Amino acid sequence: MRITDATLTPLHLTLTHPLKTARGTYATRDGFLIRLRDEDGRVGQGEAMPLPEFGTEPLTMTHTVLRAWLSSLKGQSLEDSIEGIEATLAPSASEELRQRGARIRLIDPGEPVPAAQHGLELALLDLVAQRKGVPLCWLLAEEARQEVLVNALLGAEEPEALARQAREAVDEGYQTLKVKVAGRSLDEDEARVRAVREAVGPRVRLRLDANGGWSEPEANRALDRLGWYDLELVEQPTSPEDLQALWRVQRRAPCIIAADETLATPAAVRTLLTMDLGGGPAVGAVVIKPMVLGGLLPSMVVALRAAHLGMHAFVTSSIDGVVARAGAAHLASALPSGELASGLAVGRLFADEPRDHPYQPHGGLVRLRDMPGLGLNPDYLWDR
């Protein structure tokens, strides 16, 4: 294929209510939409939506790098395959590097730029899949599922409001609910978790996300008390840097502990996947954020390695736009297990979310349609 045009469009997304996490509060999201056109007029779309607190480069860096990459891509001829793209764009990549995942490196910017890599990789994968006439997930795994379980993210602060959101989500068909905890007193968090559990009964899965907001003793105390409400898992209870603390917390926790912010750097991912303090893997699950891991292909490598070690893996967005969430849904459908819900139902948090698109969850599921690539029409989504 020949790339006849490559464009970068700023994306500015607004949340209807600021989302509070123990790491910070988000009211808006900024990034870029990448569009690559081939000689037949097909358009591949990608999205780069950096979140520096979670390990991506800052927005200005995303912009600089993508501008350079896209201008060098324009007019280039690439082979229609992942391997072909890699061979064209990174002819010097060593065999060892390739085995760690086919990563697309045009010009080495000297420092990690995972959001930019994610954006360009997604646009290329969308285009290649379209040219092959297959859904994008087929490039990742032959046995990809057609349905992806997703969790509702409950954003309210007060117990009563949380209980109301929980009931609404369950009425809509969600079977997994997620609540942000930490950054407030344990008494308050217990009241919040109890309100949700009492509102939805014992059958609904309930996961918590502390975003690294507890010290190790606080995490242990919190899990002792909150574990009573029957938790599916807790994301990042303690500081992302202290892997041994995470290991210890998992050893005595009443549920799965999922490492999330810990996966912010390639070095930490390697440590997490290789550390052996005995008694199995460091934690029960890893949260796969493609925007932080630098794309769907590197994400796939991490998820497969985690599965090999007996860890669960599930995908979440970093509160991204539709294009990135579409890619993440294809990744989730290709993971070895689809048992744990993916965090891809955040469209409802945005004020400017396109109303009608194929990745809207229904009944707690995102259903992948049999459309080439991502199946997102660039016109109806963006030129409104």
Ligand SMILES: O=C(O)CCC(=O)c1ccccc1C(=O)O
């Ligand atoms: O999992 C979800 O439903 C939404 C994703 C989410 O919570 C999130 C969004 C942005 C940044 C970090 C996180 C997180 O999981 O910690």
Ligand SMILES: [Mg+2]
């Ligand atoms: Mg998390």
